[in-house]
Each structure stands twice: as structure tokens, then as C-alpha cells.
Amino acid sequence: MDEQDTAAILHGDVLSDTAEEPQLDVNKEEPGVPSTDVVRPPVTCSLPVSVEPVLFLSMFSLALQAPLSTQYLWDRISEDLGYNGSKRSECGNSSAPPDPLQKEVETLTAHWNLYISLGGFSVGLLVVPLLGSWSDLAGRRRVLILPNLGLALQTIVYLVVMYLKLPVVYFLVGRLLSGLSGDFNAVLAGCFAYVADISDRRSRTFRVAILEACLGLSGMLASIIGGQWRRAQGYINPFWLVLATNLVSALYAFLFVRESVVPDPSAKLLTTRHHKAVWHLYSSGGSSSEAGGQFHRCKLWLYTLCFFLVVTVHFGSRELYVLYELSSPLCWGPDFIGYGSAAHHLGYLSSLAGIKIMQRCMEDSWVALVGLASNIVGLVVFSVANSTQLMFTGYGLCLLFMTSTPVLRSKLSKLVEPSEQGALFASVACVESLCYLVGSGVFNSLYPATLHFMKGFPFLLAAIILFIPAGIIGTLQCLEQRRDQRDATVS
Template identity: 25%
Template sequence: MALPNLCQSAFAVLRQVEPIIVLEQLGSTLFDTALQMVVKDRCANATYPDKSREDSQQKAMTDFFMTYNLIIRFVPMIPALLLARLSDRGRRKAPIVVPLGGYLLSRLILLLVVIFRLPVEVMFGAAVLFGLSGGFCAYWPGVMTLASLSSTTTDRSKVMMKVELLYGAAGVVGSLVSGHLFLAYSSSLGHGIVLLIVSLLLHLLCLVFSIFLLQVKQVSDKDPDESCHLLSHTSDTAPVTEAPAGINKVNVVLLFAAAILYNFAVGGAVEILGVFVMKEPLSWSATQVGYGNAAGCTIFLTSFLGVILFRRCASDITLILIGMLSFTSGIYFMSFVTTTTMFYLARSLNLFALIPMPTIRSLLSQQVPASACGTILTVLQLALKFSGLAYIPAFTKIYQTTLDWFPGFVFTLSSIVTVLGMIPISIVGCRSPQRRQYKRTQGD
């Protein structure tokens, strides 16, 4: 009797979105390490006038990743919007299934590049195919939409952080083993084959789960007229605030501005960080790259614990500010890193750096009806991707310019932009108590 119940419970778990998140992130972390090491290998012999061999390699790598990431951020914009419209019209699985097909194709192309020694520029075509499928720009809002619809408004921040927790835990595991798998040989084909085959199989399994097992469900609040509070720590005795007749456009604009500035800072720093650790004095190997990526994914776990720890005594606005402060301190310290030990010390300051984005998404999702939830989250994701069209070339060119005298200058710049991003969030925090007090007075 226990065995059928166990099988039934296991099947119920497989029908949720969480297994797909884990499988996709496992496959993606393996792919990221493989791509990073393949590009490093192909750029080893790059030469530029008036530059040393290492600086030439750094320039070639940053130029490749600049073009590759620009394609990934630009191409998905229209497909992601179309998939979001399909989602809001009832086809909730579309923004998940279609991008996962793009993930599978891009991983397959990198495998072919390694096996047949094709030019690494072939990956630009893979990026286009990935973008046409909607890419992460469609996939992640699709996941967040399912998470939002399956939770009440009061628990939504916690549920979204649980999604981030699973994403981060899978990233830690995948990153830790990725370097070792990259060094494993497959016949006479060289390094990286085993790693990419495993990544490909994980994405194939992920796609099968999303097509045949994923279940879409929606949980309604007990009181449909219950307010979607901006601050999450209101007491049980507080009066119930009625939902606004329309969207609070000022708060939405401020939240968008904060999200874009923070994404600009984080994205620009991470864009350079993967290349930064491969130059002297760090000069990381494939195994160290995997460990470094694992350290980055660990921040998902510590950010989740931070939400659990602080959400009972702090508002969502305060949580966002804590996360931004955590990132700006760690990334400023990263400017002066010269040893691997210093790198991990800087990373340790970023413990809560991933709290802001899911919390901002939670606040935005509470400002619109369920029928428009997918669209607003996708519009935010598109805005973040569009900002990448600015920060990717900006941070890349600044890094190449300052490579000789201060390679860590881009991290200092990132910390400054983060401080600017704290301003609109602080304004939202100042406006919200006044708005809530006004409504309570009006109700009296």
C-alpha cells in the first residue's frame, strides 16, 4: 500500500515546475563551463597590435562574449512577447516548452563545434536559434508565472524565492562537477565531449517533462478582493486594504527603474567576471572555473535563507535594499582581488545579492490581475534584456580600456550603479506607508 502512495507522490512532484527548473539549470551550468573553456582555448592564439599575448586573449574572449550575449538578449524580444501573449490566453506551458527546445539545439551545436573543430563563431548562429525560441527571456517569466499562479499573494515572495533556491542549488551541483566532467576524455575527441553530452541529455529530459508531465494549476486567494500589499510584514490585525482600481503607474515605473539599474550593475559585472578570473594573477583552470561558478550559485541559497530570516521583521522594500547593499559591497571588494582567496571573500559579501530581483517581480505581479501577470513579468524581462544591449558593450569596452592599469575598475563602476538603483526603491518605500495610512483613514 505504501509503494503505490509513494509512486503517486513521486508522479505528482514530476508534474510540477520544480523538476524542470532543476534539470534545466543542471544542464545550463555544464554548458556555461564548457562554452567558457572552449572560447578560452580557441582564443589562445589571438594577437592584437601593441598588446601582450594574455591581453590579446582577453580582448578576443570579451569580444566573442559581447557579440554572443548581445544576440541572446536582442533576438528573443519579439518571440518572448508572442509567447507571453499565448501564456495569458491560456497556453501557460508555451513559454517553457518552446525555449527548452532552443536550449537543446544550442547545446547540440556546441557539441558539434567541439567534435568537428568548427570555428567558435558558429555559436553566434546557435545564439540566434536560441533567441528565436524565446530563450531565457521567455522561459524564466513562464516559470515565474506558474509559480505566481500557484501561490497566494501573501506567500508569493516566498514561493518565488523557493524557485530561486532550487535554481541556485542545481547550479551549485552542476558547477561543482562541470570542471571535472570537462577534463574527462571521450575517445580521441578531447576535453569537453562528456560534459556536453551530459548537458544535452539533461535538456532532452527537461523538454520531455515539460511536454508530457508539466501540470498548470492556479490557486485563488480566499478573499479575491484582498489587497496586494507592497509591504509584506503587515500585522494580522491591520485593516484590509482594497485593491486599487487601476495600476499604480508611479510605483510600477519606480520598480522598473530599480530593476533595470540593478540588472545593469549585476549583468555588467558578471559579464566581465568570467573572463577576469582567467587572466593573471588568478589564471583559473576548468576545475577552478566550475568552483567559481558554484560560489556564484551558492548566493541563490543564502539569498533564500536571507528572505526566510528577514521577511518576518522587514518589508519587501527593506529586503531589496539589503540585497542591493550586499551586492555593492562585494563587487566593490572584487575590484581589488588578486588571489583566489580574495575572490571567495568578495563573493562571501554577496550573500543576499539575489534577493532584489525576485522580490521586485513579486511586487510587480501584485499590481496586475492574473490575466496580465505573464505579460508584465515578460515586459520586465524584456526591459532587462534591452538594458543588456547597453551594459554589455559598455562594460566590455571599459574593461578592455582599463585592462592595463586597473582591470577591476568595471566592478567599482558596478557598485556605483547599484547605489543609484537603491534610490527609486527607497522612494517606493517612502510612498507606500503614506498610501496605506491614507486608505486606513478613508476606511475609518
């Protein structure tokens, strides 16, 4: 056994002796066997490493940058308009009329945030499927390196704007440049596709859950660091850390991450073939749908719908937590808001442990239903929370809320061939971006519109929406069990 085989076994993978062996059937249950051949380019390190650090570092930079850029927009627009006040966050009954200048600052900041988000989303909608499908042929490492370099370029533009006090429209320019390289969604697609490549069907859900936990932990760490650092040293120094983090993530992917597919040197990036591959995936169910027919394609669409609804609720409700806690009757200060954010992010770790435990005694679909039940009960408690104790009770009940999304990603991955993982997860990443836009827009509009009859109504609506994916997942699992029983009886 040579050094390459030893490193692969330590990594949890099995190497193929030749590239000419037939591809594995993803519909067969073969624990310990990866979906694709694993090769190591000559520039990579021999250590057994994976992509979790890439996703952690990329998410850290994004979570550190996003709130700081919004606060910078607020300060720059306030300076341009001559507004010297501060946005009030204290809880109290003030009879003073609202400051019209403050309202204008709030409106312009919200609009610029929307323009920047839409600019990145519209470009990424074209680029991310292209890169994801291309990675099925050219390899995953390139799709891990290129978007991080684009994010670093965006940060450089932001730093130039801050140093030279350029108009805030240049933030949009930086976002578009990042979108042309795939943005963070391409990193997501590459990391999840990589894990699908190197994991077998039995362990895939847990490996995906580890990546989800990386997202939560890095987001929590960045939230803690960013606010304190900005208060102490302003905006520029934290953005230098954002730049360094993106470059380190790209360097790590280049030096340490082994390739998970056999690269095709003749694979071209700028071709319509990649978008056609994504279209084929959802129009016909992909290459593996030949065995499952119409039911296979329906499952692909239904699980994607479930993912859309669940993630939209996650993003939408998360946008309201701080606003709900700041106002009466909770009237939380910064300390309690920090504790609440920590309790929310703790759900990523507890969900990871929950998946590991529950997989020993139940199918993945039932694990997802337990997670949805946890989320539903917690949201119902949030909708009526009028005390600190009740609010933290809701956070406690939501400790398994992140078990559903890893299961859905894993189920989608198992529905397609190894050669289609990149196209699939690129599509899922685009859906996730759409979830953020829809969730943020709907729930932020719904909250002020329902204050007069029920302050927590958006949380209650979110809980009701989650019954839809719960019903779909439960129904599909029952149908699959009946079909398996019928096939076993016939055989």
C-alpha cells in the same frame, strides 16, 4: 474530497470548483488563495509537483553549455589560424611582448561570442513577449516545453558542428533556431509566471526566491562539472549531457507539471494581440491600473528600472571576478578561483534563508534594501581587495545580495492582473537579456580603461549605481505607507 483536490492542497494551492467563478483581485491580501484557477490536463501526473525542476534543468544545461562553447570557439579559431599556444592565465611579470596571433584569436572569439549573443537576443526580443502573452491564454506548460525543445535543437546543431568540424558560423544558426522557440528567456518567463499563478501575495516573494536559488545552484553545479569533464573527455560528451538535460526538462514539464491557468483552445499564437498586450502593460499600467491611476503605472516603470540596474550590476561585476582574481596582487590559481565561485553561488542559498527570516519582521521593500546594502558593502570591499582574506571578506558580506531581485519580481507581479502574468514576465526576461548585454559590454570595457588609476574601480562604480534602486525602493515604500495611513484615517 477527491484525488485532484487532495493533490492541489498538498501542492499549496486551492482549486476553484468551476471555471465560471470571478477572477481574484490581485490587490487584495488573501493568503492561501492562488491567482488563477488550477486544472490538470489528462496527460499529467497526479503528484504535487511544480516548475522548480524545469528551471533547474534548463539552467544547468545553459550553464554547462555556455563556457564550453566559448572554449570550443577558441580552439577552432586557433586551429584555423595556426595558433598553437595557449592563453596565459598565470600571474607574473612577463617582459615578453604579446603574441599578435593570440590577440587575433582572442578578438575573433570575442566577436563570435558577441554575434551569437546578439543573434539570440534580437530574435528572442520578438518571440519571448509573443510566447509570454500567449501563455496567459493558452497555458504555461506549452511555454515550458517549446523553448526546451528549441534549446535541444541548438545543441544538436552544435554537436553536428563538432563532429563534422563545420565553420563556426553554424553556431549562430543553432542560436537563431533556439531563439525562434523562445530560448532560455521563455523558460524564465514561463516558470516565474507559473509561480505567480499558484502563489498568494504573501508567499509569492519566497516562491520567486526559490526559483532564483535554483538558478544559482544549477549554475554552480554545471561550472564544477563542465571544466573537469572537458579536460578529461573533450567537448562532445558534455554536450550530449546538455542535450539530454533539455529533453528531460521538456519531458518533465509535459508529464508532471499541472496547468496553472484555464487554457483557451481558440488562443492563437501568431497574432499582434500578444505584442499589444505587452505594450498595454507598460503604456497604461495594465488592466489593474484603473484603481491606481498614474501612480500605479509609475511604480511599474520604476520597479522595472530598479530590476534593470540591479541585474546589470550582477551580470557586469560577475564577469570581472575571475579576471580580477587571476591578476596581481591576488594571483589566484584554479583552486582558489573555484572556492570564490562557490562562495559567490552560496549567496543564492543564504539570500533564500535571509528572505524567509526577514519577512517575519519587515516588509518586502525593506528586505530588498537589506540585500542592496549587503551587495554595496561587498562591492566596496572588492574594489580595494589586495589579499585573499579581504576578497573572501567581500564574498561573505555579499551573502544577501540576491534578496533584491526576488522582491522586485514579486512586486512587479502584484501590480498586474492574473491574466497578464505571462506578458509581464516575458517582458522581464527580455529586460534580463538586455542586462546581460549591457553589463558585460560596459564593465568589460571599463575594467582595462581604469587599470592605470584604480584596478577595482568597476566594483566601486557598481556599488554607486546600486544606490539608485535603493533610493527608488525606499521612496516608493514610504509613499505607500503614507497612503495606507491616510486611507486608514479617512475610513
